[in-house]
Amino acid sequence: MAAAAAAALLSAWFWNERFWLPRNVTWADLAREPGAGGGSGAQYPQAGHVLSAFPLALGIFAVRLLFERFIAKPCAIKLGIQDNGPHRVQPNAILEKVFTSITKYPDGRRLEGLSKQLDWDVRKIQRWFRHRRNQDKPTILTKFCESMWRFTFYLSIFSYGLKFIWSSPWFWDTRQCWYNYPFQPLTSSLYYYYIMELAFYWSLMFSQFTDIKRKDFLIMFVHHLATIGLITFSYMNNMVRVGTLVLCLHDASDFLLEAAKLANYAKYQRLCDATFMLFGVVFIVTRLGIYPFWILNTTLFESWELIGPYPSWWLFNGLLVTLQVLHIIWSCLIIRIAYKALMRGKVSKDDRSDVESSSEEEDMTSNSTKGIFSTSSNGANRINGHVASAQWAEEE
Secondary structure (H helix, E strand, O other): OHHHHHHHHHHHHHOOHHHHOOOOOOHHHHHOOOOOOOOOOOEOOOHHHHHHHHHHHHHHHHHHHHHHHHHHHHHHHHOOOOOOOOOOOOOOHHHHHHHHHOOOOOOHHHHHHHHHHHOOOHHHHHHHHHHHHHHOOOOHHHHHHHHHHHHHHHHHHHHHHHHHHHOOHHHHOHHHHOOOOOOOOEOHHHHHHHHHHHHHHHHHHHHOOOOOOOOOHHHHHHHHHHHHHHHHHHHHOOOHHHHHHHHHHHHHHHHHHHHHHHHHHOOOHHHHHHHHHHHHHHHHHHHHHHHHHHHHHHHHHHHHHHOOOOHHHHHHHHHHHHHHHHHHHHHHHHHHHHHHHHHHOOOOOOOOOOOOOOOOOOOOHHHHOOOOOOOOOOOOOOHHHOOOOOOOOOOO
16 A cells, blocks of 8 residues: 555656646646547547557567668678678687686786786787777678668658658747647647657667667767657657657758768768768758757747746756757767868768777878778778778767
8 A cells, every 4th residue: 555655646746737737737638639529539649658669669679670681781792791700819818818807908017917928019919909809899791781770760750750840830830839839639640750759769779788889878878868858758748849840850960871871881982971071061050050040949939938938848948958969069070070081181080989990009000101091900991081980970
């Protein structure tokens, strides 16, 4: 009984109408069908709807596995991308034990000790550890399949979303997002679009722990978490109209990024560079231009004027501002890469690379000749100063 009472108290606290809804609006109001007669078949968003995203996320993940195996992989092989792993290091029981049991990044003191124990040069041991770490990295084929899946989904969902909102009145007049709010009926097209996006980002959240690991893992985790929070809260609050604008705006550049990575993995470097530049332009225009002056303008100012703030309104806009901070971080990264490309005539390696390149004191002889880079130990192509294994761009 005590547990049931505590659960009921927690539920009442979590679903407090004064937090979630504007003044004088209750959950009972949104539980009724729109229209006086209630016979239209339409309804308002319900919190329980978001639960359907979880089985759908599992379904999306299953489709992804089938897609990568039976569609993406044959395409990669046809383009000449082989499932070749990285260079295998020279077997050494002592170094392997240190690598697996103690540390993958030995400090100077440990390196000196290993050097004396094995009678190896310190740089040779450093090189062994670097190659051993790269040995666990995914192959180009794996990266290609992952990017092809994301390219296909992003392009499909962007096309569907653009087609949907193009015929929606709030696309042309954002104040329509707030007229008669929150009593705005949920259409089937809007429901499917929203739940599909939510399910996809849940699948990304879980698969992030099994996908290719990169240095911006934490930033990406925050990004996915903020995105899921935005989609979920906006759906529960029936802010789905402005939510469709946010989703479609973000999808506009995502498929271009994946297309550039695909071109790079297939070694179509001119196409890769051109697509990346197009991605950079679209990203900066949408995230630093359209997003703050169109989306944030309507969520912060037009909504304040038409419906006024309430607690979850602050949370919703806080998440939107969090996304804008991430937009600025990534835009700075893109601008820095573009600047280096203009100054040096080549696109530099991104700091977020999932590949460990050679250290400054080794394997750099080809770096200063004709702009040709060496090939890193996991097979990532860095030829003619072009982008290295899409290191400039692993997912926004």
